[in-house]
Amino acid sequence: AQSVTQPDIHITVSEGASLELRCNYSYGATPYLFWYVQSPGQGLQLLLKYFSGDTLVQGIKGFEAEFKRSQSSFNLRKPSVHWSDAAEYFCAVGAWAAGNKLTFGGGTRVLVKP
């Protein structure tokens, strides 16, 4: 069975500082990996995805993520955080054969200090 672990429940970062959110997955085949962001009271917005090819993927809002098969990780990064990046971030693995049904990690809530 597939699973996703996000070890950090909360992260506080200063505006302008770099951000890295950790994600580890367990999946029996080639994983399809995603990062979604959820602002308060909102739905989930796709930040970026990895299906194949280049293991460093670029997303929206200046985010990027790196797929490392050897470490079963798909960490999300942003070089310089803006106050508007305060939100909850979810890593997910998709089951391709099932319409890409998603298994989510527990989420990491990011707080941005001025």
Add this chain to the structure above:
Amino acid sequence: DAGVIQSPRHEVTEMGQEVTLRCKPISGHDYLFWYRQTMMRGLELLIYFNNNVPIDDSGMPEDRFSAKMPNASFSTLKIQPSEPRDSAVYFCASSFFSGFEQIAFFGQGTRLTVV
């Protein structure tokens, strides 16, 4: 396209009442998913449909929960009778295989409170 549309956005109901949540997927998408988000369990898949047919309902917590998709543009999730522990945010998502990638798009969610 307006994206995945869910209604209502908020629902407050009394224990024992029937609750119906609605979802309109993105036109042309052939998969539809219902997820539930709670503090205790995070985001979990309840059920999903392919071409209007339920494929996997193993995530539906109890017989009190039922979901239907009468056509490609509409789905409902019903809880009867509702209980306080059903309080959660319920998300609908839809996806389509483009030939190379398959991405799930989410609605804004319905926040259900059962008192």
